Each structure stands twice: as C-alpha cells, then as structure tokens.
Amino acid sequence: MHFKYTVIGAGVVGLAIARALSMRCGEDNDVLVVEKEKTFGTGISSRNSEVIHAGIYYVTGSLKHRLCLQGRRLLYDYCRQKSILFNKCGKLIVATGSEEIQALEGVYKQARANVVEHVTCLTAEETLQLEPDIQVFAALYSKETGILDTHAFMQSLESDVQQHNGTVVYHSEVIGLKRTAGGFALRMHDGTEMTSTTVINSAGLHATAVAAMLGIHAETMYPCKGNYFYYNGPHRCQHLIYPVPEKKLTGLGVHTTLDLGGRLKFGPDTEYVDATDDFQVPENKTEAFYQSAKKILNNIELQHLLPDMAGIRPKLQRPEDKQIRDFYIQEEPTVSGFVNLLGIESPGLTSALAIGDYVCKDILKLK
Ligand SMILES: Cc1cc2nc3c(=O)[nH]c(=O)nc-3n(C[C@H](O)[C@H](O)[C@H](O)COP(=O)(O)OP(=O)(O)OC[C@H]3O[C@@H](n4cnc5c(N)ncnc54)[C@H](O)[C@@H]3O)c2cc1C
Known part of the structure; x- marks a missing residue:
C-alpha cells in the first residue's frame, strides 16, 4: 500500500495534523495515521490537565506562544461547532505574599508582550470575590483560560479524518523506517510493510526513537513526570488557581485544576525520570502536595x-x-519529506489545531 502522507501517532497532535491534511487532500490513500496502541490518545494526550491555555508564559514569538494563541481560538470555535464540552472558567495566578509581587508583575508583562486578551490585575479583595477560600496578596486573572473534554476532542478529530477519506489504524507500531527513491518504507511490528511519500513523526514520548530509525538524532528528549492528587473533600473553587510560576519554567508550579465535573485536583509537579512508562503516583508525595495546596x-x-x-x-x-x-x-x-515533531509538551493540547495548520501551510506548503 502507498500513502501520500503517513502520520505516526494518534495523540491529539497527530490526529490534528491528519485532520488538517485530510481536509486539504481528501482522496483515498492520501492520509494514514498509524498508532501502536488499541485506540487514540493513550499517551501524553490523556494524562494532562486538560487546560486550554491563554498563552501567557511563553517566549514572545516562539512557536509555543504563536501556536497557543492561535490554537486556543481555533479550539474554542471547534468545541462550539462540534458540541464538545468545555468551560471557559478562567484562571487566577496568585501571589500569596509581597515577596511574590515582582514575579507576578513579570508574568503580567509577559502576558502583555504576548498580546494575550483579557488578563487583568486584581487586588486581594477583588480576588476573594471570585474565590473566597484562597490565600492572596494580589493576583492576575486570565478570562480566556478554560478546560475541555479532551477525549471528545480527539474522538471528533478522528471522525473528521475518516470523513475526509483518511485512515486511522490501531495496533500498528512502526518498528522500521527507511528512505526510498519515492519517499519512505515503513515496517510495522506484525511484519506489514507500506510506503509513503511524506512521513510526519508525531510519536510523543517515542518521537526521538522514531527519528533515530532514519539516523536522525536532532535532539535528546528528557522525560519529566507530573503527578496529580485529587481532593475528595468539600471545596468552593470555580477557577483554575496557579501560584507564580517556577523560575526555570519546567512546570507552572503545583496548581489547582478543576475537571468538567467540578472535581478538584492538585498538580502536576515536575520530576525528571528515566522511564517513559511509569505512571505510578507515589503516595509519599502526599505531604508535599498538601504543603503546596495549603499555601494557596x-x-x-x-x-x-x-x-x-x-x-x-x-x-x-x-x-x-x-x-x-x-x-x-x-x-x-x-x-x-520527513517532518519531525519533538518536545511537544504543554501547551500542545491547546495548540493542536494550530499545529495541524502549521505543518500543512508552513512546512508542507499546502494551501
Ligand atoms: C502532566 C502534563 C500536563 C499537561 N497539561 C496540559 C494542559 O493543561 N494544556 C495543554 O495545552 N497541554 C498540556 N500538556 C501537553 C499535552 O498533553 C501534549 O502536548 C499533547 O498531549 C501531546 O500530544 P502528542 O499527540 O504529541 O503525544 P501523544 O498523545 O503521546 O501521542 C503520541 C502517540 O504516538 C504513539 N506512538 C509512539 N511510538 C509509536 C510508533 N513507533 N508507532 C506507532 N505509534 C506510536 C503513542 O502510542 C501515542 O499514542 C500536558 C502534558 C503533561 C505531561
């Protein structure tokens, strides 16, 4: 079998790229998605905060900044069109003492530089009107931040690909990738072989391993775990509540997130690890999470x-x-003909639709 475009990985990003490609091409055998697991999104895409980020923190002009802003707008529109559940609940970034004011001002400056809409400075009194149970000295309020049903989003992307004559196959791990005269030869774990003119590597945590099959060692990937704890006690939170970010921005600091059912969660923390498949949450972190949560x-x-x-x-x-x-x-x-996506951490979910357009328009020069 020969395909024009083969996307490796059916996470939210791979599916969004396949959707964008199939909407532009749309003939049979134009677009194929191969996924090693039995369904979509079992990797990074189902293990995150499900937050639609506003685009506040990222370096101005970076892909993270541009694709987050564009992706966020596209995502809200898409959710409305496809009746995917979301809640534009807004987010507070909270300084709990005067010593954090400088960092908070830095975040506000970055939000302004990034032209993020509807970010406002709040006094402690104003913040307490929104969230009466928090410790606050001053805060920023981002009205554009929200949460969404990620599973429904990915299901809808998969359905869009199929409706535009694209093919998504599961239980199909790419274990060999070779350059040929007309493109690439892919070998799957069950011995199946196929060819493709263009290959898009969207394999998430395994993307560097896929690139290495072609002898490409563009970057090294350093897995960094983020644990979450949930709170099964009573609470009155209605917004996402973040501390001022960590200095090196490896993460945004253990924060308070809500899911669409109103369940309160704390996390993710940041811990560099060796394994990419250890999702156990260590119970002995409970005290540390409690201390972080109690601070806010x-x-x-x-x-x-x-x-x-x-x-x-x-x-x-x-x-x-x-x-x-x-x-x-x-x-x-x-x-x-080999498009490589590496380091697609947060805000990858928010940016997914914009990444799809970027790969098509800016990289593959499709209209
Ligand atoms: C703790 C945490 C919190 C986050 N919070 C947010 C957030 O709130 N908002 C936000 O915007 N972003 C967030 N993100 C980032 C977001 O989740 C990711 O950017 C996004 O899910 C990445 O999607 P992906 O498709 O690139 O990767 P994945 O979802 O991992 O998809 C890659 C797929 O490739 C498949 N695959 C791998 N190797 C092969 C192979 N050889 N053959 C076939 N298939 C293969 C895998 O099985 C997997 O399904 C968070 C990330 C983490 C870890």
Whole structure:
C-alpha cells in the first residue's frame, strides 16, 4: 500500500495534523495515521490537565506562544461547532505574599508582550470575590483560560479524518523506517510493510526513537513526570488557581485544576525520570502536595488528598538548562519529506489545531 502522507501517532497532535491534511487532500490513500496502541490518545494526550491555555508564559514569538494563541481560538470555535464540552472558567495566578509581587508583575508583562486578551490585575479583595477560600496578596486573572473534554476532542478529530477519506489504524507500531527513491518504507511490528511519500513523526514520548530509525538524532528528549492528587473533600473553587510560576519554567508550579465535573485536583509537579512508562503516583508525595495546596487554599485537609494520575512531558530542556525550549517542528533538512515533531509538551493540547495548520501551510506548503 502507498500513502501520500503517513502520520505516526494518534495523540491529539497527530490526529490534528491528519485532520488538517485530510481536509486539504481528501482522496483515498492520501492520509494514514498509524498508532501502536488499541485506540487514540493513550499517551501524553490523556494524562494532562486538560487546560486550554491563554498563552501567557511563553517566549514572545516562539512557536509555543504563536501556536497557543492561535490554537486556543481555533479550539474554542471547534468545541462550539462540534458540541464538545468545555468551560471557559478562567484562571487566577496568585501571589500569596509581597515577596511574590515582582514575579507576578513579570508574568503580567509577559502576558502583555504576548498580546494575550483579557488578563487583568486584581487586588486581594477583588480576588476573594471570585474565590473566597484562597490565600492572596494580589493576583492576575486570565478570562480566556478554560478546560475541555479532551477525549471528545480527539474522538471528533478522528471522525473528521475518516470523513475526509483518511485512515486511522490501531495496533500498528512502526518498528522500521527507511528512505526510498519515492519517499519512505515503513515496517510495522506484525511484519506489514507500506510506503509513503511524506512521513510526519508525531510519536510523543517515542518521537526521538522514531527519528533515530532514519539516523536522525536532532535532539535528546528528557522525560519529566507530573503527578496529580485529587481532593475528595468539600471545596468552593470555580477557577483554575496557579501560584507564580517556577523560575526555570519546567512546570507552572503545583496548581489547582478543576475537571468538567467540578472535581478538584492538585498538580502536576515536575520530576525528571528515566522511564517513559511509569505512571505510578507515589503516595509519599502526599505531604508535599498538601504543603503546596495549603499555601494557596484555606481549609484543605490532608486526609482528603489522594493519588490520582501522572503524565510524562517529552522535554527537550535538561534539568540544568536555564533556557526554556520551544516546540521542535520541522522538515529535517537532511531527510526531505520527513517532518519531525519533538518536545511537544504543554501547551500542545491547546495548540493542536494550530499545529495541524502549521505543518500543512508552513512546512508542507499546502494551501
Ligand atoms: C502532566 C502534563 C500536563 C499537561 N497539561 C496540559 C494542559 O493543561 N494544556 C495543554 O495545552 N497541554 C498540556 N500538556 C501537553 C499535552 O498533553 C501534549 O502536548 C499533547 O498531549 C501531546 O500530544 P502528542 O499527540 O504529541 O503525544 P501523544 O498523545 O503521546 O501521542 C503520541 C502517540 O504516538 C504513539 N506512538 C509512539 N511510538 C509509536 C510508533 N513507533 N508507532 C506507532 N505509534 C506510536 C503513542 O502510542 C501515542 O499514542 C500536558 C502534558 C503533561 C505531561
């Protein structure tokens, strides 16, 4: 079998790219998605905070910044069109004491530089009107931040691909990838072989391993785990509540998120790890999460914190690096027709639809 475009990985990003491609091409055998697991999104895409980010923190002009802003707008529109559940609940970034004001001002400056809409400065009194149970000295309020039903989003993307004559196959792990005269030969774990003119590597935590099949060692990936605890006690939170971000921005600090059912969660923390498949949440982190949560929220009780889930970020930034790394999305200069996506950590979910357009328009030069 020969395909024009083969996307490796049916996470939210791979599916969004396949959707964008199939909407532009749309003939049989134009677009194929191969996924090693039995369904879509079992990797990073189902182990995250499900937050639609506003685009506040990222380096101005970076792909993370541009694709987050564009992706967020596209995502809200898409959710409305397809009746996918979302809640534009808004987010508070909270300074709990005067010593954090400088950092909070830095975040506000970055939000302004990034031209993020509807970010406002609040006094403690104004913040307490929105969230009466928090510790606050001053805060920023981002009205554009929200949460969504990620599973329904991915299901809808998969259905769009199929409606535009694309094919999504599961239980199909790519174990070999070779350059040929007309493109690429792919070998699957069950011995099946196929060819493709163009290959898009959107394999998340395994993307560097896929690139290495072609001898490409563009970047090293450093897995960074994020654990979550949920809170099964009573609470009155209605917004996402974040501390001022960590200095190196490896994560946004253990924060308070809500899911669409109003369940309160704390996390993710940041811990560089060796394995990409250890999703166990260590119970001995309960106290540390309690201390972080207590710093922001009043009335939190230790016995109501329970281990929830963990996700792993495909970071390009090493623990000792001071520079924040951007998404790596490019056609490899040494292997034309091979588009490599590495380091697609947060805000990858928010950016997914924009990444799809970017790969089509800016990289593959499709209209
Ligand atoms: C803790 C955490 C919190 C986050 N919170 C947010 C958030 O709130 N908002 C936000 O915007 N972003 C967030 N993100 C980022 C977001 O989740 C990711 O950017 C996004 O899910 C990445 O999607 P993906 O498709 O690139 O990867 P994945 O979902 O991992 O998809 C890659 C797919 O490739 C498949 N695959 C791998 N190798 C092969 C192979 N050889 N053959 C076939 N298939 C293969 C895998 O099985 C997998 O399904 C968070 C991430 C983490 C870890």
